[in-house]
Amino acid sequence: MSDVPGQEVLLGSGLQGDPDVQAGEEKPERKLQVVSSVLRREVPAAGRSAGAEEGSDAASLTLTRTEFETHVVRGARRIKNLGLPHEQRGVVGVYDVTEDWLPVYDRTDLDGFYVAIGTSGNQFKNAAIAAHYMAELIIEVEAGRDHDVDPVVVQGPHLGLPIDLGTFSRNRPLDDDAPSNVLG
Structure with a gap:
């Protein structure tokens, strides 16, 4: 786990019916990563990673089948052509x-x-x-x-x-x- 508190979510990997993928092509992995930064004036246009809260390393990084299916259904309701995955895959993390x-x-x-x-x-x-x-x-x-x-x-x-x-x-x-x- 990174020292930057964040959430990384894998979207669209291995899904059928993805409109951005032509037949026979490998399906791309789309990632959304959310992080927090500490800004310091001596370092223009740059940041420094914030430390994780105590206990965040103990967070479960596994996704149950029920949680996975809940997120798939939510995604399918919002994105008409998202399709359904053949297997449970993805990245689980924490966010602030x-x-x-x-x-x-x-x-x-x-x-x-x-x-x-x-x-x-x-x-x-x-x-x-x-x-x-x-x-x-x-x-x-x-x-x-x-x-x-x-x-x-x-x-x-x-x-x-x-x-x-x-x-x-x-x-x-x-x-x-x-x-x-x-x-x-």
């Missing part, structure tokens, strides 16, 4: 998620380190705005702002609306009524 299912875009308790974590694998569509948040946060904190006391507020690039990054703080209070799973 916060208790309230909101990501953490924040500094860490260790000066000079910043995190964009806890995305539960669904924030890839928000990568551009998350990068904007992180850039503004890093600039402000490195200039001396105490983000824990006075949270950075970023102007949204399209509508110009204020976005309080305190909402995504590692120290934010948890709402007892907040969703506790991906279904809300």
Whole structure:
């Protein structure tokens, strides 16, 4: 298992009826990998792997037949021509998620380190705005702002609306009524 917490899911491998594969061709493996990074200002356009939470190495990396069939059915319902696999194959892993299912875009308790974590694998569509948040946060904190006391507020690039990054703080209070799973 990698030292980067992430989920790697194999899609389309060995499936009949895949529209991207011609008859007689080997079926491609499509992978989706979700990772978290710790950003550090001294390393522009690069990242450093975040350590896994305690206990993540003990997570089961086997998929039961029932779990496999559940995921196949879910995929088949969403992708009309996906087809059905002849055998159980795939990669199982873990991913990071916060208790309230909101990501953490924040500094860490260790000066000079910043995190964009806890995305539960669904924030890839928000990568551009998350990068904007992180850039503004890093600039402000490195200039001396105490983000824990006075949270950075970023102007949204399209509508110009204020976005309080305190909402995504590692120290934010948890709402007892907040969703506790991906279904809300």
